[in-house]
Structure formats: C-alpha cells, structure tokens
Amino acid sequence: MSVKVFLNEDEIPRQWYNLAPDLPSPLQPPLSPADGSVVPPEGWAKIFPMNLVEQEYSKERWIDIPDEVLQMLYRWRPSPLKRAVYLEKALDTPAKIYYKDEGVSPPGSHKPNTAVTQAWYNKQFGTKVLTTETGAGQWGSALSFACSLLGLECKVFMVRISFEQKPFRKIMMQTWGANCVASPSTETNSGRSFMEKYPDTPGSLGMAISEAIEAAVADESGQTKYSIGSCLNHVLLHQTIIGLEAKKQLEKIGIKKPDIVIGCAGGGSNFAGLAFPFVYDKINGADIEIIPVEPASCPTMTRGMFAYDFGDTACTTPLAPMHTLGHSFVPPPIHAGGLRYHGMAPLVSQSIVEGLLTPRNVHQLECYASAIQFARTEGIITAPETSHAIAAVIQEARKAKEEGKEKVILFNMSGHGLMDLNGYLQYFEGKLQDYAHPQEEIDRAEAELADYPKPSMDKTGKW
Numbered sequence: 001m002s003v004k005v006f007l008n009e010d011e012i013p014r015q016w017y018n019l020a021p022d023l024p025s026p027l028q029p030p031l032s033p034a035d036g037s038v039v040p041p042e043g044w045a046k047i048f049p050m051n052l053v054e055q056e057y058s059k060e061r062w063i064d065i066p067d068e069v070l071q072m073l074y075r076w077r078p079s080p081l082k083r084a085v086y087l088e089k090a091l092d093t094p095a096k097i098y099y100k101d102e103g104v105s106p107p108g109s110h111k112p113n114t115a116v117t118q119a120w121y122n123k124q125f126g127t128k129v130l131t132t133e134t135g136a137g138q139w140g141s142a143l144s145f146a147c148s149l150l151g152l153e154c155k156v157f158m159v160r161i162s163f164e165q166k167p168f169r170k171i172m173m174q175t176w177g178a179n180c181v182a183s184p185s186t187e188t189n190s191g192r193s194f195m196e197k198y199p200d201t202p203g204s205l206g207m208a209i210s211e212a213i214e215a216a217v218a219d220e221s222g223q224t225k226y227s228i229g230s231c232l233n234h235v236l237l238h239q240t241i242i243g244l245e246a247k248k249q250l251e252k253i254g255i256k257k258p259d260i261v262i263g264c265a266g267g268g269s270n271f272a273g274l275a276f277p278f279v280y281d282k283i284n285g286a287d288i289e290i291i292p293v294e295p296a297s298c299p300t301m302t303r304g305m306f307a308y309d310f311g312d313t314a315c316t317t318p319l320a321p322m323h324t325l326g327h328s329f330v331p332p333p334i335h336a337g338g339l340r341y342h343g344m345a346p347l348v349s350q351s352i353v354e355g356l357l358t359p360r361n362v363h364q365l366e367c368y369a370s371a372i373q374f375a376r377t378e379g380i381i382t383a384p385e386t387s388h389a390i391a392a393v394i395q396e397a398r399k400a401k402e403e404g405k406e407k408v409i410l411f412n413m414s415g416h417g418l419m420d421l422n423g424y425l426q427y428f429e430g431k432l433q434d435y436a437h438p439q440e441e442i443d444r445a446e447a448e449l450a451d452y453p454k455p456s457m458d459k460t461g462k463w
C-alpha cells in the first residue's frame with residue numbers, strides 16, 4: 001500500500017481549469033458602486049495588468065499554463081498526494097484519507113501557485129512594483145518569494161495582529177527582499193483614517209486591502225500594481241493545478257473518484273484549487289460531497305448573506321456577488337489569520353447558491369485538537385487555517401465508521417504551521433477560546449448592505 005503518490009515533472013497539468021463556463025447558474029458580474037453598472041475589464045486596469053484581467057473575465061474552460069510559469073512551479077510541483085494511514089488507524093475508521101501536501105512549497109503553503117503566476121504576468125506586462133495585503137503572512141511571504149524570482153519590488157501591508165503574533169513571517173518576507181509594514185499604517189490615507197477611527201484595532205484583511213490598493217493606484221506611472229492572494233477568479237484558476245494533479249494521482253492508484261472533498265476556506269482559493277476539478281465531475285453526474293470549511297467565529301458561507309459587497313473595508317473595490325458578513329466586519333482574533341475575511345470568492349459563492357457545495361463551520365478549539373491529533377499521527381504540524389479542514393476530515397472519518405462505509409476522503413493540506421507555533425503554545429496553555437458570531441452582527445451586515453444591488457438567487461435546483 002502506498003502512502004505517497006508522486007507525479008513526474010512531465011506529468012504536471014499543462015492547463016488550468018476554469019469553472020466559470022460550467023457553472024449551471026452563471027457567475028454574476030462585478031458592479032460599480034457608483035451607479036450599479038457592470039464593471040468592464042478596463043475598469044480594473046489601474047489595479048491589475050490586463051493579461052490577468054483577461055483571465056478574470058475568461059469563459060474558456062481550459063487555459064494554457066505558460067512554459068516559464070511551469071518552470072517556476074517545478075521548484076516544488078507536482079506536490080505529493082499522501083495517504084493519512086496513521087490518522088486512519090488512530091480513528092479506527094474504514095475511510096481512506098488522502099491529502100495534497102501544499103506545505104512543500106518554499107514559503108510553505110499553496111499560495112505560491114498563484115504568486116509566481118501573477119508575478120510572471122505582471123513582469124510580462126511591464127510592472128515594476130507589486131503591492132499587497134497579508135493576514136497570517138502566508139500570502140505576503142508567497143508574493144515576496146515570487147517577486148524575488150522575477151526581480152520585482154514587493155510592498156506588503158500585514159494585518160497588525162498577525163504582524164505582532166507572527167514575527168517570523170516578516171523575516172521571511174525580508175529575506176526574500178520585500179518591504180512589510182503593519183496595517184493599518186500611516187503610509188496611506190485609508191490607513192491613517194482607520195487608525196483615527198479605531199485606535200486599538202487589531203487590523204483586518206479588509207483594511208489592509210484598502211491600503212495596498214491605494215498604494216498601487218497612487219503610482220501614476222502605472223508601473224505599480226496590486227496583487228491579491230485569493231477570492232478573484234484568476235487566483236482560483238491558478239490554484240486548480242492542485243485538484244488536476246490530485247485527479248491524476250488518484251487515477252494512478254486506481255481510485256475513480258473521491259466520495260468527499262474538503263478544504264478550509266478563507267477567500268476560497270486553496271479549497272477551490274483542489275475542489276473545482278471535482279465540481280466539474282459533480283456537474284457532469286458524479287456523486288461527490290464537496291465541503292468548504294470556515295471558522296464558526298467568521299461564518300461567511302454558513303451564516304452570511306449572498307449579496308453584492310465590497311472586497312475591502314474602505315469600499316474602494318467594485319461590488320462582487322458573494323457570501324459576506326459585511327465589509328465593516330472585524331473578526332475576533334482567532335489564530336487562523338487567513339480565514340478572517342468577511343467575504344468569499346464569487347465562484348465559490350455561486351457554487352453554494354447552486355447547491356454544489358455543503359459549507360460547514362468549526363470552532364477554534366476543535367480545530368487545534370484535530371491539528372494536534374494529525375501532528376501526533378501523520379507528523380505534520382499544520383497551519384491553523386488547515387486545521388479547519390482536518391477537523392471536518394475527522395468528523396467525516398468518524399461518520400464513515402458509524403455508517404461502516406469505506407469512503408474516500410480527499411482534503412487539501414494547504415500549509416504547514418511552523419511559523420504559527422505561537423497559536424499552538426497558547427492552546428497548550430489553555431489561553432484560547434471559542435467565539436460565537438453574534439446574531440446582531442448578522443443584522444448589522446444586512447442593514448449595511450440594504451441599499452446595494454441584490455444578486456439573483458436563481459439556481460437550476462439540480463443539487
């Protein structure tokens with residue numbers, strides 16, 4: 001029995017999979033907050049290079065991965081598919097648990113898959129500087145790494161609480177040559193205004209996005225662009241290499257399809273990267289349960305609204321149709337920094353509306369307990385974000401045992417947690433707690449969005 005399945009470099013997928021043309025109820029367009037009109041591709045030109053905007057709007061099912069991008073991905077891809085035999089044993093479950101190990105990339109998560117790709121397209125376009133935000137520091141370090149490979153300058157606005165809790169990510173960014181500051185910062189108008197309004201704020205991804213966009217747009221030469229680590233269609237597209245590899249790997253060991261696919265979801269990119277190629281199979285008749293998992297303290301998919309909302313707190317982005325807790329939501333300081341975001345990728349959200357996905361939320365303490373069980377069986381210490389996927393995997397493996405079913409569970413091990421050990425320490429010291437998301441917050445978000453356009457809730461009703 002193999003516990004690791006590898007692909008040769010020449011077996012790497014050569015195209016990304018785009019779910020947009022296959023969605024049974026179509027993806028709804030971004031809208032301008034000024035007048036509710038549809039934002040055309042040119043509407044993004046100040047923020048993103050047009051070659052990436054083209055991907056953002058693409059309705060092609062398959063998009064070629066440029067050779068030079070593959071050359072960069074070869075540094076760590078294809079990533080191994082592993083079987084969690086020791087966890088299976090500990091749980092005494094008949095389920096077979098497989099996972100993609102995305103922790104093998106140099107920065108330690110799935111994020112470099114899109115970071116090197118975006119940096120490459122930017123370089124082609126003539127960009128010299130990339131700005132971005134980062135939560136836990138994973139995205140900031142991934143983009144710093146990518147910029148160092150391509151000789152681009154990189155400026156990172158890091159959510160203040162993570163900046164303080166995770167000093168090592170900062171040092172990684174510095175090692176790769178980037179400039180990282182705590183957000184809100186005094187470097188932008190939006191940053192200064194957040195600090196005035198909320199002097200003790202731990203910061204949020206929404207605030208940091210506002211600052212990073214402002215810093216990009218402020219360069220009138222057009223040589224500074226903004227780069228985003230999740231949520232948007234082109235980012236999810238770049239991550240589909242994970243699921244496409246997984247399919248080939250499962251095939252190699254004679255598994256036709258997984259019964260359950262699981263990923264944690266902050267903005268939705270690692271989940272979508274693994275899951276969308278299987279969503280395609282589900283649309284075409286396969287029986288697969290597909291579960292994005294989020295924190296109970298930031299329950300975007302399970303308790304948020306499907307609404308048109310801003311991607312950032314300062315309301316500078318176009319309105320996107322997504323599950324959201326409202327753009328002014330400030331999440332409690334849980335350790336899974338990458339999951340503390342008010343919105344969800346429109347492609348994931350529309351798939352939820354259609355009934356193709358069954359989102360779930362879990363509390364922080366259960367996540368840490370699950371991650372520790374994983375570490376003590378499989379050996380890998382996972383990121384606190386990833387622990388949400390593991391908690392759901394363990395729930396499903398237990399259910400398979402109760403039902404006496406030999407299910408195949410596939411999940412995304414989105415990253416290792418070696419830079420997140422402070423969270424583990426606080427868990428061991430009994431300092432962590434669970435946070436419920438209060439109903440008043442949901443009501444407040446509904447009021448906040450009452451006057452914006454509403455997306456269609458139409459679905460085919462097939463799932």
Ligand SMILES: *Cc1c(COP(=O)(O)O)cnc(C)c1O
Pocket residue numbers: 109110111138139229230231264265266267268269270271338339383385386414415416
């Ligand atoms: C950023 C991050 C996530 C959450 O982001 P998504 O876009 O939802 O994937 C999950 N896991 C790890 C390890 C991360 O770094």
